[in-house]
Amino acid sequence: MSPSRPAAPAAADATALPIPVLDLEGALVPNGPRSAEVARQLRAAAMSSGFFYVRNHAVDAELVARQFALARTLLDLPAATREALSMRHSPTMRGFENLGEQTLDAAARPDLKESFYCGMAYPPDHPYVQAGYQTYGHNQWPAELPAAPAQCERYIRTMLALSQRLMQLMALSLGLSEHYFDHTAESPMVTLRMVRYPAHPTGADERTFGAGAHTDWGALTILAQDAHGGLEVCMPDGSWVAATPVPGCFVVNLGDMIPRWTNGLYHSNPHRVRNLHSGGAPRYSIPFFYEPDYLARIEPVPGTVPAGETPRHAACTAGEHLSEMYRKTYGLKAAAAAA
Template identity: 75%
Template sequence: MSNPIPIINLADALQPGAPCSVEVAQAIRAASMASGFFYVRNHGVPPEVVARQFDLARQVMALPLSTRQALNVYASPGMRGFEIEGSQTLDASARPDVKESFQCGMDYPDDHPYVRAGYHFYGHNQWPAEMPELPAQCNAYIQRMLGLTRRLMELMALSLGLPENYFEHTGHSPMVTLRMIRYPAHPEGADERTFGAGAHTDWGAITVLAQDAYGGLEVQTPEGDWVPATPIEGCFVVNLGDMIPRWTNGLYHSNPHRVRNVHSRGMPRYSIPFFYDLDYLARIEAVPGTVPPGEQPRFAPCTAGEHLLQMYRTTYGTAAKAV
């Protein structure tokens, strides 16, 4: 059986109007109508930038427990800081996730309208004092990922027969999260309800994942099978979040995926996902050409902020812990 997760080469499609933009957009369309997952290579992010971010991830997740507890995500209105192991349950039918992480995002100034309005996701980052280099490097990586995800959104627009800049207005003040995750070795004797990250779909628009060499990510195909998203050197894994089916009236998919750290021979697994989740007030409704004549859209319109709030409330167990 061929790999159900295709590899898409962005080499000649990284700029608006680039020679292969339409061809790449059609490849994205095919992947989006299948599993909603694909690899990208020649994506414009130098390998040394990714390697440096992994080094940083290992350092930050090795900080003392007292530091990680003091900078807990629940102490941050924007849910920035450390997530302690067992805090999140992505699959409601499974046990709490066997993972821990540090997450940060764009640091919007206090006079930004969304900060003044008290919107969640727009709070300040919590940085550990032990790592003064962390803010600058994370912000630099965020800017790299922003450039890539915004280009992917342009290609997504082309794939739907829309102008390249169709989604531009939805990303003026995006809610983005950079997460550095440590998965301990899969517990010995664990039952079938134990996962590093339980089966879930992502909630936003686009996720770009850098994973280490061990692997462990599994993707559910449209047929219901679970297949490994094996690490490929020089590639990111890209997957669509739940906002994309809403925008495309179900034409494009955000398929479930999960993580089990069972290939590392007892070593921790690290991954670095970047979640591109749009402007808080961006309206999500079926784009032109996706609702057949005479039919109603499959999804009710909502804003990006409304959608993410509900998802966080669900998976972190209480509305009081929403972000």
């Protein structure tokens, strides 16, 4: 698929965006006065591109700003520190990722991005840590930044609460109890990633991306992005549109577990990144990936498989699905073994 160059982002008018904006005011707690209305909007977005913005989400802007500051500091650490804490050395896939280490689109060149991964700090005696399940275990932290673990833990806990509320609204959007998915979040797999994209190379060919076209692997992604833009979303008609940064909003997209859970009713659409509009500056983004409990069963929810028909997707556990995705894009034997 040949990429087309989108227009440079301008000050976003939420009413003119091709991706809908969901206002969560009055819908942030179960039985909130606007929960049903927001659930209807979520359903429409999920049946289209699987992307939407959220505003009035109750996440402190200062917390997000501190996380961006930490991202810049982490990714400016010396090469020797970053190599010592490379995710290649971590059975839980935590730590630094260098430029070109991941290829999200198999038909494209290696991704032009570098990042730092961390996740929930489950204790060593947690049964999933003891079992060696993918993503459960310790983080790798640079000694130069002693405040980093606590800062990331605050951000993770805040994003986890928002993710779990969005899953409740999703359940409501499917005609289910708001609490239908609650039992799948007992020991969730969550990953926080801080990413830096260099400016798009001058004269780059059509196979060069900061992040190649891909769908996300889990249930939900909540993205904080800087003002430069660069995220592009494939719409149902095959066109690519810019997910222009909107002040005070996160971009949310559905991952591949959601089509499995909804028998294809809800979509996980491809997206990609090209840092075209930063004037040569790096682009930073902070995606938070929410996946349910490793052993949560992913199979169609009630009402999504017509009578007499076979489900479109084979049932699996969340952990099986996620481990296979890691293996495909990183070529990691460890991920396959953990499944």
